Structure formats: structure tokens, C-alpha cells
Amino acid sequence: MTSTVQRAALVFLVAVCGGLAASCRDNLDATVINKCPSQEVFEQSVSPFLERRCGTLDCHGGIARPMRLFGQLGLRHAGEDNVSGGKPTTTLELSANYTSVCNVDAEKMNESVDDFGNQAENLLLVTKARGTEKHKGGKVVSENDAGDRCLRGWLKGEDVTDACQEAVDQLD
């Protein structure tokens, strides 16, 4: 009898853990196993745009949002002692943002990288930002505007320094 109870307890625990892992996937620091475009370019150019336009505390800077973004003017990484509006975005936050964005659509991102970004237009990162896919935040970029070129250029492995900078400047 005890063994049945013990087994039930064990199964219960396993179920809780499995469930937690499944439901909190977005909250874990997942390892990037899929391919994703340049981390350096992302951190240098793309993240600053995403932080400003998408990473506000009421949007992707929300604690439990999908594609959660950290940044100086939004959510700060709990592992560090910064406040919203305080010190510039940290390297830990930049790499967390990279992981977040790469994992939004991991499988398609993988295919897109294999295809040199030719399928970038189908990625949720682009379709949600363009508002062609249902998006709570509405339409954030228009085809070929600075923000759109910033995102798509990165996905295609292009130099996006200027496009991303232009997109950020428009928000000031």
C-alpha cells in the first residue's frame, strides 16, 4: 500500500515538474540549439531598436511575455541590480534578448538561416511586427521602412547599422 502511495506521490511530482517545464518554457534561459543570425549584429544594432519600440514594460518588457526583452528603458534582468530607466542595457541583457528573439520561431528561424534569410518574411518576428499576423501591439513597422529593414537585414546577414539607427532615431 505504501508503495502505491509513494508511487502516486512520485508520479505527482514528476507531473508537476513536467508541467512547470512546459508552461514556463518562456521563463527559462533556454539554450540556443537552433541556428540564428549574427549575435554580434543583433546586440549592436537590432536589440537597441527592439528594446525601444517593443521592450516597454507594458509590452515585451512585461515579466511573462513571449519574446521577453530586457533593456535600459524597460525590464531589467533579475540577476543584476539595475532599475528601469537606470544604467544602459547590460551584456547579460543583450544576450538574453538574443536568446529570446532566436527562440520565438526557432524551427522557421533555422530554415531561414539555412536559406540565407530568403524566407525571413515568413518569420513571426517580421509578420507580427508588420501586423500581418495577429499582434496585440498592432503594426509596428511597414514594409521597407527603417525598422523593417533593420529586422529583415539582420535575418539576411546584411549590415543593418544605418537602418536600425534610423529606426531608433525616429523614436526620440
Added chain:
Amino acid sequence: MPRVKSPARPLIALPIIFGLSISLGACRLDPTPQEVIDSLGPESGSPGDTHRPGQPCVVCHGSYGAVSPQMVFGGTAFTNDEDGNVIPAQGVEVIVFDSAGGSRKRCTNAAGNFYLEKEEWKDVAFPLTVKAGSRRMRSLIGRDGSCGSCHKIPDVDFPERDPETGAAYDSAGYVLVDPADQGACQ
């Protein structure tokens, strides 16, 4: 004790279902508006334009809360007195700009509160930017017209980090304006 095959197979399903039901509900994508409202606690005076300073007005005065008046934005401005205490900022001009080039102006009242009714800005286009007195907020308001959603007032449940502004890892702290900006807006 004779070894018998465990008759407990169907029973094993119970802890699975129970366990999963606890944990799968654990990580919601958004705190629901109801959770936010519940966390704000009961009314301390009578409801009116000076009530609940610092709280996220639109969570109640928006489509979810459905309380009248319905608001586009609403919040509370604070400032510091000579001793550095945080006090309500009165008569301060708050201007909100939208993405379509429009803007609306309000004055803070005795509690530092201000708000704009939905009817006064029907075609407002998010994201918004804000200026309170002489201070301009750099970041954007993506979609939440409650200043208090991001400028959470520090309280016991809230891990305050910056003792002066109340800012924390997920909050910009008080909406703090320059004391000299008070009284200019009537």
C-alpha cells in the same frame, strides 16, 4: 504478503492530472486585469478624481474594469518637498503625444492625479510619449494608458531598489516632476 499485481493503475492517473493542473496554470502570459485590481486593495475614501493616487487608473477606468469615466490615460505626478519627501505634484501640466501627431494636455489636481476621458481622444494612436512639467519621458507607452502600470508606487510587496525614485527592475518608480513646475497649470 503475497505479491499481487497493483490494482492502482487508474489511481495513478489522478496524481498526474492533479499535478499537471496545478503547474500548467502557473505561468500565465499576462497578469489578468482582475489580479491587478485585486492587488490594489479596497477604497480608502470615496471614489472621485483624487482617489487612489499612484494606482493604474485605466485598469478600472478602461474596457475591462468598465468603471465610469472611461479613460485613455490617467495617473499621478509626484514631486519632492524641501525635506526630500515624496508628495503629490499639483498644478503640473501633463502632455501626452500620440503617433499620429496629436496631443492632449491635462493639469494635475490636489492629489497629483490627472486623466483624460476616452471621448476626448477617440482616434488616439499608440505608442504614446509624455511630458510632465519640464520632464520628458524617453521611453514609449506601448499600449497601457495607466502611468501607474510602469511607475508602480513602492509598497511592502514591491522590492524597492532606488530609495529616491522608487524605481526597481520592473518599475520606473514615481512619476517625479520638478517642484518648480507646480502651479503653472490650472
